[in-house]
Amino acid sequence: MMNAVPISWFLTLSAILFALGVAGFLFRRNIITVFMSIELMLNAVNLSFVTFAYQHKEVSGHLFTFFVMVVAAAEAAVGLAIILTVFKGRSTLNIDDVNSMKN
């Protein structure tokens, strides 16, 4: 039995989570779920950053993860405020119904 985890396993997990986030972003129709898929992708990228920080024995990767978290928090606040505004005007959460910029 191995006692240590190969670094590629972490990167594979990160890639799988990112791909699932992309799938959710593309296939879901609820605007809140689409938003959560974006958070899932950001988390996957964070895992890559921390893994490479381990590989290079560098603390910079952790700092970038920290900044990504801050940006995600700001994005969640503004994005959910936008969702609230859209819902007040249209009473729908389906992104197919919010298409006034299409024509």
Added chain:
Amino acid sequence: MDVILFLIFALIAVVCAINVVVQTHPISSALSLVGVMGSLAVLYLLLGAEFIAAAQVIVYAGAIMVLFVFVIMLLNAGAETRTGRSYLIPGAPLLVLFLGLLAFFVQRIFPDTTMVRFGGFTGGGPAEIGHALFTTYLLPFEVTSILILVAIIGAIVLARKEIE
């Protein structure tokens, strides 16, 4: 021991991530996303990132997901209604194929020269993070504070009632 820990929490993360994508009700997706974030925090601990693991639990699983759950409850969001045709039949095999290719290439590009073991990297504590944050990354840190200020003002402006 490390391998068992990794496999357990990687499995939890992947299952919860699949659940985020396939659940039709947003509250189920939100709770699954909390599971993903919690298991990722354990993996961060395994990689020696103690500060990031704590911040992950507090900021992501605590603050951001509470915000999501608040909005879901506030808007009384129900289960998603199907519009148009379903893409599940062509999409699911393609996704599995894509994931397999992705895993294959990651394994090929990064040969297993570096092995992760618990305690192999101890430079991720709050002291080291704080030191780097206030010396090398001082300017990004200050810019981040302005970003948060802008986000707060933007959220207030967007969500307030219109004054006639």
